[in-house]
Amino acid sequence: MFGGDAPDPEEIQRAMNQFGASGMPFDPSMMDPQMIQNIMGQFQSMMQGSDDDEPVKWDLAKQTARQSVAGQDPSVGSFASTEVDDAVRLADSWLDQATTLEAANVPVVAWSRAEWVEATMNNWREMTDPVATSLSEALTRAITEQLPGQMPEELQGAFGNMQPMMKNLGGSMFGLQLGQAIGELAQEVLSGTDTGFPIAGQRMALLPVNIEEFGDGLSVAPEQVRIYLALREAARMRLFANSPWLARDLTAMVQQYAAGINIDVSAIEDAVQNLDPTDPESMNQMFSGSMFIPEPEGAQKAAIEQLETLLALIEGWVDVVVTEASKPLESATALREMINRRRASGGPAEHAFGSLVGLDLRPRRLHDATQLWATIHESEGMEYRDAIWESQLRLPTAEDLDDPEGYVKRRETADEQSASLDDDLKKLLEGGFEEDN
Template identity: 60%
Template sequence: MTHDSQNRGQDNERDPLEDMLRQLFGGQAPDADEVRRAMENMGGAPGGMGGFDPSQMDPAMMQQAMAQFQSMMNAQASSDSGPVNWDLATQAARQAVAGSDPSVGTFARREVDDALRLAEMWLDGATATEQTGLIGKAWSRAEWVESTMDNWRRLTEPVATSISNAMSQAMQQQLPGQLPEGMDGMLGGLAPMLQNIGGQMFGMQLGSAIGALGKDVLTGSETGFPIAGHTLSMVPTNIEEFGDGLNVPDDQLRIYLALREVARLRLFLHSPWLERDLFAAIEQYAAGLRMDVEGIESAAASVDPMDPESMQQAFTGTSFIAEPDATQRAALEQLELLLALIEGWVDVVVTEAAAPLESAAALRETMNRRRASGGPAEHAFAALVGLELRPRRLRDAAAFWEEITRSQGKEYREDLWRHPERQPTAEDLDDPTGYAERRRATDASTDALDQELRRLLDGGFPDAPKEG
C-alpha cells in the first residue's frame, strides 16, 4: 500500500478528490489514484495529494482535468458510437430477467420441439402457406433477450436516438448558472459527459423495459413483429407461469401457442414485403418525432448537474414525446392496421387448425384479450418509446378474414398477402363483404388503364394525328 493510500485510509478520512469524482460521475467515477497520477503528470498537482482541496484548483487546470476524466469515462463506456448505449441496454435487459430464469432442460426442449412440429402439420389443412422448414427453439428468458436484442435495436433506434439527443441537449441548456463558482468555463468539457450520461440513462430504461417483456413474452413473434428473426421459438418458463392461471391442460396450451407462432412465421416467409412495411412505418413515425420540450426543460431544471443520480430520477418513468403530427398519425395508423391484419389472420387460421383441442375456444378468447389489451411490461415499453405493439382492431380484422375465407376461399385469402397493393384498408374492415367486389372493380380499372397505355405506346390509336 502506498504512503498516500495509507494516509487516506487512516481513521476513515474522506478523500476530497474522490468525493468530487463521485459527484461528477456517480457510480461510474474514475479511480481517484488514476486521476491524481494524471494530474501529477500535468504538473498541476501539489506534492502530497492527501491534502488536496478541489475547491482551490485553478479553473484552467480543472478544465484540463475534466478532459482526463472524460477520457477515462469513455474508456469504461461502451465502444458504441451512437447516442444510445446499446451495450448497457442489453446488460439492463439481462439483469431484469436474472434471478428468475432457470435454464431450459432437455425434457422442456423436447416438448417445445414436438409442439412446433405438430403445429406445422395441423396448419397444412388450415392455410395455403408453405411450412417454414425451421427448427424450433426453446429459450430461457436471457436467451430470448440475447436473440432479439438486435431487432429491438432496429425497432427502437430511430425513436431512442431522438429521445436521447433531446434529453442531453435539454440538460446542457440548463447548465449555465447551475455549476459551482469557477466552473462555468467547463461547459464544453461537460457536454460530452452529459451526452454519455443521456445515452446510458436511456439505454438502461429501454433495457429494463425489454427485460420486463422478456419475463412476459410467450413466443418469439408474440409482439406481432418478427422480433426473433426467422426463428420458431417459445419461452417455456413464461408459458408455465402463464398457464398457472388458466384451467387448461399444459399440452393443449403449448400446442395452441405453437400454432400461433408457426402461423406468424409462415405469413412473414410467405409475404417478405410485410416485415419491410412494418419497419418502414416505424421509421416514418420516428422521422417526425417531436419532443415535449417544456416537459424536458422542466425535468432538467430540477437536476443537479453534478449529481447523475438526480438526472436518473428526473427522467425515469416519464414520456417526453410530444403528440404526433398528421404524418406520424398516418404512420401509426398504418402500423396498427398491419398488426391487426396479421393477428386477425393468425386468429382465423389457428382457430381452424386448433379444432382438435378441447380448450381451443377458451384459449382463443384468452389470447385475443391478452393481445388486444397488453400487459404492464408492454405498456411500460409503449410509454418509453411512444410505440404501442397491440392492434386496436384485432376483432374487426379477424371478422374480415373470416368473411374472405367464407366467400372467396383460402387460396384467394393467401394470395392477397402476396400483393402489398391489395392489402385491406380500414374501410375494408368496416365493410368486409364488399371487399372482393371493390377489389375486382379496382383491378378492372387498372387493367383498362394499362391496356390504353400500351396502345398509346404502340401507336394503336388510328385517329391519332400523324407526325409531319
C-alpha cells in the first residue's frame, strides 16, 4: 500500500483490535487475508498521491463508476445495435408528423453501461465541478485537522506521517462517492438525454440492457418499449439540435447555481468527527443521507427554480409531442404513465447524485409544463408551439406554468412592446424625433 514503508499487516490488526471497526471489540478471526487486502486496497485508492493538484480526483471517480458496473454489463452486440437503429429510424418518421422541428442529424449509438460512463464523465465534470471542488476542499480541511487525532496511537505509529495522505483523502473520498453515484446512474438511465440534459453530447444513445430491465414486468412487448423510448430520445435531440442555445443555457444554469453554493462546513466537521478511520465502510456511510449543501435561498433559490422551469419545459414538450407521435403504439398510454411516474419520483441513484452535488435531476413541475404545451397547441397549432423554441425570449416562464391560458396574450403584449421599442430606437438613430419636433 505504501511501497517500501508498508506497515506489517499484523501491526495494523493489533491497532484495529483496540479501535474496533464500529467501537466494539475486534475479533481477528473474523478478518481473513482477502478482507485485509480489500480494506488496504480501498485505503490505497483514497490516499495514494496524484500527478495533479486537483481537489477532486476525477480519474478515481471514473474508475469507480466503471468498477460499479463491471460484471453486470454485457457488451452490446450487432443485433441489439440494429434494433436500436431501426427503432430510432421509425421514431423519426413518426415524429415528422408530430412536430415541425427537423430530425437531428447526429450518430445513433447503442451503449453498454461502461460506454455511457466513458462518454458522459467529462460532461458531468463540466456541470458539477464548482460544487464538487468546494465540497472536496472543505472535506480535506476537516479531515486534515480532525482525523489524525481520532486514530489510535498504534495506528498512527504504523502509518507514520499522514499529512501527504490527508492532502489527497478528501478529494479521493468525494471522487469515490461521486463515481459510485454516476455508476449507479449508469444502471438506471435509458438513453443519452434521460436525465433531461444532453449529457451524451451530439449523439442519440440508447442503453439496451437498461431498456430490457425497465421493460421487465410491464407486460409490454419489448419492441414497443424500445420504440417509445426511442421516440423520447429523438424528440429531445430535435430540441437540442434545432435550438443550439438550449444545451448551452442548461449547462450555464447548472454552473451558475453550483458556483454560488455555500457548503455547510459545520456539517462536514460533525461527519468527520464520527468517521471511523479503520473502517472504510464508515467513509461510505458518511455520505449516506448526509447533505452538506443547505437549502438554497435568495439568488440561489431563484437560479435553481429557473433551471427546474427549463427542465420542466423540455420534458413537457417531449411528453406532448411523443403522445401524439406514439399513437400507432398499442401500449403508448401505459408506457407514458410509467415514464411520467419515473420522471416524477426519480430513482435511488438520482437521489444519491443529488445529495452529493445538490442538483435534483427531476423537474417538479412536469405536469404543469405538459398542460402548458397542450394548451398552446390546441389554441395556436403545432407551428406556433414549436416556433417558441427559436429564441430564449419566447420561452414560457414560471408565471406561464401557473396560468397556461394566459401565455399567448402575454406573449403578444411582450412582442408589441418589443416592436415599439425597436421603432423608437430606429427613429432615434435616424433622427426621426428631431424631424417630428
